[in-house]
Amino acid sequence: MIPSGHQLLKLLILGLGAGYLYTAWHIPMDPWTAEELVNARTLPLIYGGLLVTAVLMSWKRTAPSEAIEAGPMLRVAGVVILTLGFLLALQFLNLWLGLAGLLTALALWLGERRLVPITALVITVPMVGWVGIELLLNLHLPD
Amino acid sequence: MLLLVSSLLPGAALAAEPERLHLLIPAGPGGGLDSTARAIGKALQSSDIRAPVSYENMTGGGGGRALGHFVETAQRQQQTLLINSTPLIVRSLQGLFPQSYRDLVPIAALVAEFNAVVVRADSSIVSWPELIKALQADPRSVTTGGGSVRGSMDHVVLAQALEATGINPRAARYLPYDGGGKAMVALLGGEIDVLSTGAGEVLSYVASDDVRVLAIAADKRLAQLPDVPTLSELGTPVVFANWRGLFAAPGTTAAQTDRLIAEIEAATGSNTWQQSLAQYAWTPLNLTGADFTLYLEAQEQQLQAILSELGFIR
């Protein structure tokens, strides 16, 4: 049987809980902390333990979620990848210029074809940001 | 005013229009570091030494991110000064920062704050010797607290003082709070009996007769608290200053360093700075260049010894 999306998600949370518990167990402690009954590890261990229990308890539960078609999935993946590209580009690109690029790419990807709204969006947002934040408020952005 | 400043500065720096200066603050707005940076910036600006002075609050990593950023981008930071304080040394020693003050160029110390040991006004403990007596009888009978985590200054000063009187600091109870303000609520509300925090944070409570200061960890009595004995007077020679000071980026030329030192010296001599000192009740600590470096080395040694003895350095 192929696991449903929901089961996959629960499996993922379970894995996360296990990893969290493992890391919590290995939190380094100075001699003061080690002597205490309740220390830096205690609450994380409780959270992790409860999470694993809660996920196991809800194992049988089915969520009334809608099935996702391939089309919308692709659209989301596109948005994520474009944003990722923007983040990579920020290494050498000015924030506001990069933002203009991201806005254009996203609007095009989501199906906007009219030139006027795209131009308006692409020019307004970075301009408002640049003028408002860098010029008027004089906030210093690291280059 | 300009004339006065001119006489203090080497001539070369003055002829032209004042240049811009950027201050990097490794903490959020509102705290001690932030107000110190803004006060010295104001003094620089109003004395026409530097203008405009801009500020950048870079939080993160308990100050580690600003430090890392400053060292990494040193080339571009020739007109930038980083403000820092004693936790720089503590965290470097504990290995929380990969860098230390040795990676920076110390310019000047500006102010110092000394820790005070405080009890409620209606506490049955009215003096330092009585506190020691109570702790010697039963170290768990008194709950102490402070405005920062265990192993940080508030705790270390207290622990060192206890140790000097022969009490095992690990046997005493210490509750850390998130900031001196919350620790003060805990003291006033009765959750802790003894508070160790910066002397500046307790002045208004002393004025309103809510608390009593048992001792301060300073080398001499403070002007604002003339009746409070120092720990040394009480036979416990513990002196510990939380300094705040300015650093230039690594690779700053000797000429530029000298110029910055002269500029800060001029600014700390200005009326604006004297006013700020009075308003915030800060104790000035005027150390520049090599003197500041020596001071940092001495404090690093002192802290190295205490922290490893208490088990905070592995």
Next chain:
Amino acid sequence: MWEGIVTGFATALTLSNLGWVLFGCASGTIIGMLPGLGPITAIALMIPVSYSLEPAGGLIMMAGVYYGAVFGGSTSSILLNAPGVASTVATSFDGYPMARAGLGGRALAIAAYASFSGGTLGAIALMMFAGFLASLALQFQSPEYSLLLILALSSVVVFAEAQARLPSLITLLLGLMLGTIGTDQLAGIPRFTFGRVDLADGLNFVLVVMATFALAEALRMTLQKDQPPPTAVTASQLKLSWQEGAPLLPVIGRSSVLGFLIGVLPGAGATLASFFAYDIEKRIGNGSREAGVAAPEAANNAASTGSFVPLLTLGIPGSGTTAVLLGVMLSYGLQPGPRLLVDQPEIFWGIIASMYVGNVILLALNLPLIPQLAKLLRLPSRLLIPLIVAFSLIGVYLTTLNLFDLYLMLGLAVGALALRWHNYPLAPLLLGFILSGLLEENVRRTLFLAESGWLELARPVTLVLMALLLIVWLSPLRGRSTENPKP
């Protein structure tokens, strides 16, 4: 006291001080609407301006900036599901769905009226009871905080619908876990940081909220078919008729009182207040969406006012924002605390009086603005999505100035989308994250204190809180018997 109030209004109503309140409110609102810039940043940005003013004028302006920014923040919370401060998170629960249904203007108007009432009621309470409340705040020590926080966290799970309780618990725990990342509050030990300096201070609140609310919402909109934008907002929708407004009055009244009382507590006052107020309205009130916007807005504004109690009377900042205000007061050479009322009554009462004035100005300033803002919602989603994505990215970048955080945010947003898609509610996650540090700190101190005997911790306030906690925990049992009668 009446003398003081007269002095206060005399100070607040001088022409120049009125001007400064107006200036403060206007700039606060605008800055608060910008992504990632909340009241703390707004006040910090105004520090240079305040240097050139008299203490009274400067502080009055700052108080205006504070209210303005809180209000500006609820705007982005309602319109873009992007709360800039923790205390407006609860506003987005019902405000954003209203906006999506074309009622954005109405939600904003309710928020404006509720904020106004909450702020004004708070100011009245501050005038009358400041001294008494200061002593109440001192009663709240670690055990009381621990219980209050456990109560808040329990209610978000217990008050969820029966089939959503387990998912709520799971997301709540995920939030608590996210909150443990960073340096341990008591022992200074780095936890879950994997040696990265970027993680040493923990995740930033703006990062988590923008990822799980704004960005995840943009991604969810992408998953859905391109929907027609909600119908145009007309000015007539702004006008709440008396019939519509009247049921909200008791909601605003109770929420303000609750908000003010919780706001007095140093710590997460305004946030806790807004969540509690929302929960209570959903549980006890009629549960309408209008009430769901009014309650948290009234509560968080009353709480913001309440947070001045510990600042002005004890000199203790109850929130990040009042901590910055404390810095401003110190820079004027004022020492907030028990002596302030005695030594400088004109400052103390001037600030309080300016709160009334500020609330009136804020309302007058914002009502005409609402229809313009609500036009944003008429954008089709293929333009709105890029806008929200950009808004959340700038918001986080301006807050932390760290590229690493943007990658982290994108990852969190994808995770949040997966959770949302399978009907896991995200509000508990956010609440857990916000309260995690406070909870752990107080619980650990309490257990430490309990060493010398649990009985010492049985105090009036702890007993009341424990009783409340018991009621909350037992309420599902009663609910079950009525919901599913035995066939």
